[in-house]
Amino acid sequence: MDEELKKEIRKMALQNSFEHGGQTQDKIILGKILGTKPEFRTKVKEITEDISEIVANVNQLSFEEIKKEIRENFPEILTPKEKIEQREGFPELENAEQGKVITRFPPEPNGYPHIGHAKAAIINSEYAKMYGGKFILRMDDTNPEAERMEYHAAIKVGLEWLGIKFDTVKSTSDDMELFYEKGMELINSGNAYICTCKRDDISKNRRERKACKCSFKDVEKNNKNWEKMKEKFKPGEAIVRFRGDMKADNAVMRDPVLFRIIDGKHYTLGEKYRIWPSYDLAVAIEDSIDGVTHAFRSKEFELRKEIIDSILDALNMRKPYQGFFSRLEFKGMPISKRIIKPLIEEGKVSWYDDPRLPTLEALRRRGIKPEAIKKFIMSLGLTKANTLAPFDSLEAFNRKFVDANSTRLFMVRNATKLTVKNLPVSSVEIPNHPVNNMGKRKIEIDENFYISGDDAKNIKQGMQIKLLGLGNIFIKKKGTEIEGEFIREGDITNILKIQWIPQKTAHEIKMIIPKVLFNGETFNEESLEELDVYTEPYYLQLKEGEEIQFVRFGYCRKDSQNQAIFTHK
Numbered sequence: 075m076d077e078e079l080k081k082e083i084r085k086m087a088l089q090n091s092f093e094h095g096g097q098t099q100d101k102i103i104l105g106k107i108l109g110t111k112p113e114f115r116t117k118v119k120e121i122t123e124d125i126s127e128i129v130a131n132v133n134q135l136s137f138e139e140i141k142k143e144i145r146e147n148f149p150e151i152l153t154p155k156e157k158i159e160q161r162e163g164f165p166e167l168e169n170a171e172q173g174k175v176i177t178r179f180p181p182e183p184n185g186y187p188h189i190g191h192a193k194a195a196i197i198n199s200e201y202a203k204m205y206g207g208k209f210i211l212r213m214d215d216t217n218p219e220a221e222r223m224e225y226h227a228a229i230k231v232g233l234e235w236l237g238i239k240f241d242t243v244k245s246t247s248d249d250m251e252l253f254y255e256k257g258m259e260l261i262n263s264g265n266a267y268i269c270t271c272k273r274d275d276i277s278k279n280r281r282e283r284k285a286c287k288c289s290f291k292d293v294e295k296n297n298k299n300w301e302k303m304k305e306k307f308k309p310g311e312a313i314v315r316f317r318g319d320m321k322a323d324n325a326v327m328r329d330p331v332l333f334r335i336i337d338g339k340h341y342t343l344g345e346k347y348r349i350w351p352s353y354d355l356a357v358a359i360e361d362s363i364d365g366v367t368h369a370f371r372s373k374e375f376e377l378r379k380e381i382i383d384s385i386l387d388a389l390n391m392r393k394p395y396q397g398f399f400s401r402l403e404f405k406g407m408p409i410s411k412r413i414i415k416p417l418i419e420e421g422k423v424s425w426y427d428d429p430r431l432p433t434l435e436a437l438r439r440r441g442i443k444p445e446a447i448k449k450f451i452m453s454l455g456l457t458k459a460n461t462l463a464p465f466d467s468l469e470a471f472n473r474k475f476v477d478a479n480s481t482r483l484f485m486v487r488n489a490t491k492l493t494v495k496n497l498p499v500s501s502v503e504i505p506n507h508p509v510n511n512m513g514k515r516k517i518e519i520d521e522n523f524y525i526s527g528d529d530a531k532n533i534k535q536g537m538q539i540k541l542l543g544l545g546n547i548f549i550k551k552k553g554t555e556i557e558g559e560f561i562r563e564g565d566i567t568n569i570l571k572i573q574w575i576p577q578k579t580a581h582e583i584k585m586i587i588p589k590v591l592f593n594g595e596t597f598n599e600e601s602l603e604e605l606d607v608y609t610e611p612y613y614l615q616l617k618e619g620e621e622i623q624f625v626r627f628g629y630c631r632k633d634s635q636n637q638a639i640f641t642h643k
C-alpha cells in the first residue's frame with residue numbers, strides 16, 4: 075500500500091480518537107476510507123490489514139500524544155473546530171434596539187433544574203447580554219400544590235452554578251392583587267366568565283366545541299360567583315374562563331382557564347390566597363408589566379402564544395415578542411419529573427444528583443463544567459426541530475474545559491501484581507499535567523506494583539513493556555503474578571506503555587461509571603457500573619470536586635476521598 079494512503083489512514087485514526095476520546099475501531103476507519111476513496115472498494119482485503127496495524131498503534135497513544143501528533147502533522151484537523159467556536163451567539167432579533175431588550179426566565183419551582191431549564195435560561199440571558207439589555211428571573215409560583223421552597227432554592231443554586239446573572243429577581247405571586255384587578259376587569263368587560271360545570275363536562279364541551287350554559291351568564295352573576303370563589307366554592311367547583319373561541323381549531327383558545335381554586339399552602343404566602351391565576355394569565359400579565367420585549371420559551375408553548383396575545387389585547391396591555399426553541403433532552407436521559415420521581419422512590423436512582431440524570435446537580439457532580447453547557451447550548455442555536463442530543467455532544471465541549479486543568483493520575487482496575495527487580499531508584503517524580511505547569515508529585519516505590527488486569531492479559535513472558543514515568547521492564551515470568559526486571563530503555567517502538575500503582579501505598583476507591591438510564595422505553599438495569607480500583611495516595615490530597623484524568627482511562631471527578639465519578643473519555 076502506498077505511503078499516502080497509510081498517512082491518510084493514520085490521520086483518520088488520530089482524528090477519530092481525538093474527537094471521540096476513545097479507542098478507534100478498524101471498521102470505522104475502513105468505512106471512512108471506502109466512503110471517500112471508492113477506488114479501494116475492490117481492495118478491501120489488502121487495506122484491512124494496514125488499517126488494523128495503524129489503528130492498533132494509534133490506540134496505544136495517550137490523548138496528549140495524539141494531540142501532539144495532530145498539531146505537528148495534521149493541523150488542519152484542528153481548524154474547523156476552532157471555526158465553530160468563533161461562530162458564537164444567536165441570530166439577530168427582529169425589532170430589537172440596543173440597550174432596550176428585556177428578557178426573562180420564568181421557571182416553576184416544582185422540581186430540580188435540568189438541562190432543559192439551562193437552555194431556556196441561557197437563551198434568554200444571552201439575548202439580554204447581546205443587546206446590553208436586562209434579564210429577569212421570575213419564579214412562576216402560582217400552583218401551591220406542586221411548588222416548594224426546596225425547588226425554588228435548587229433553581230437559584232443551579233442558575234448561579236451556570237454563571238447566569240440577573241438584573242431583577244421576583245416571584246409571580248408578588249403580583250396577586252394585580253391579577254385579581256385584571257381578572258375583575260376581564261369579568262366586567264365580558265371577556266371572562268365563571269364556569270361551574272363539572273370537569274368532565276368541560277372537557278367534553280371543549281372536544282365538541284360547544285359553549286356551556288355558564289358562558290351566557292351576565293356580569294352581575296359572574297361578580298357574585300367570583301365572590302363565592304373566595305370562600306364558598308370548593309376546589310374544582312368553579313373556575314374563571316377566558317372568553318376565547320369555542321370553535322377555534324387551536325384547542326387552547328376554547329375558553330381556557332384564567333383562575334382556579336387551590337386550597338394548598340403556598341411556600342411563601344401560606345394560606346393568604348385560594349384563587350390562583352393560570353399559567354396563561356400570569357405569564358401574559360407579568361411579561362407585559364415587567365417590560366419584557368422578547369420572551370423565548372420552548373416549543374411546547376407555541377400554541378399558547380395566541381391565548382397570551384388575546385388576553386393582553388382584551389386588557390389593552392402591551393404584547394411582547396414571543397419566540398420559541400426546541401426542547402433539549404439527552405438520549406436515554408429523561409428530564410420529566412413523572413419519570414425521574416418514581417425511579418428515586420423505587421431506589422433505582424439514588425437522588426436528583428445521581429450522575430445518570432440530566433439535572434444540573436447531577437451534571438455538576440459528574441464533572442460537567444457550566445461553561446461547557448453554555449457553549450453546547452449556544453452551538454445548538456435557535457432551531458425549532460426537536461433534538462434528542464446524544465450525551466457525547468456535550469462531552470466534546472466539556473473535554474475542552476477539563477483537559478487543561480485536570481490532574482493526571484494513575485489508576486488500575488482488576489489489579490494484578492507485578493514484581494520488578496533491579497530498580498535503580500526508590501522514588502519517581504511525575505508531572506501532574508503533560509503540558510501545563512501543575513506541579514509534580516513524588517511516588518515512593520519498591521519492587522511491588524499493581525497493574526491493570528487488562529494490561530496483564532496482553533503481557534507475555536520475554537516481552538518488554540514500559541511502566542509510564544519509570545522505565546522499561548523485561549518480563550521474565552508470567553503466572554497469576556508477573557515478574558520482571560528493570561532494563562535500560564531500548565529502542566523498541568510500539569511497546570506497551572502502562573500505568574501502575576505501588577502496592578504499599580495503593581489507595582482503594584470506588585469508581586462510579588454512569589451510563590444511559592433508558593434504552594428506548596426500557597430502564598437500563600446496568601446503567602450504573604461500580605468498580606473497585608486502586609489509585610495513587612496523591613488522590614487524597616486533591617480537593618473534592620476536582621477533575622482528574624486517570625491515564626488511559628478517562629476524565630473523572632473526585633466525589634469524595636473514597637469515590638470518583640467517571641465523567642467521560
Ligand SMILES: [Zn+2]
Nearest residue numbers: 269271286288
Ligand atoms: Zn360551565
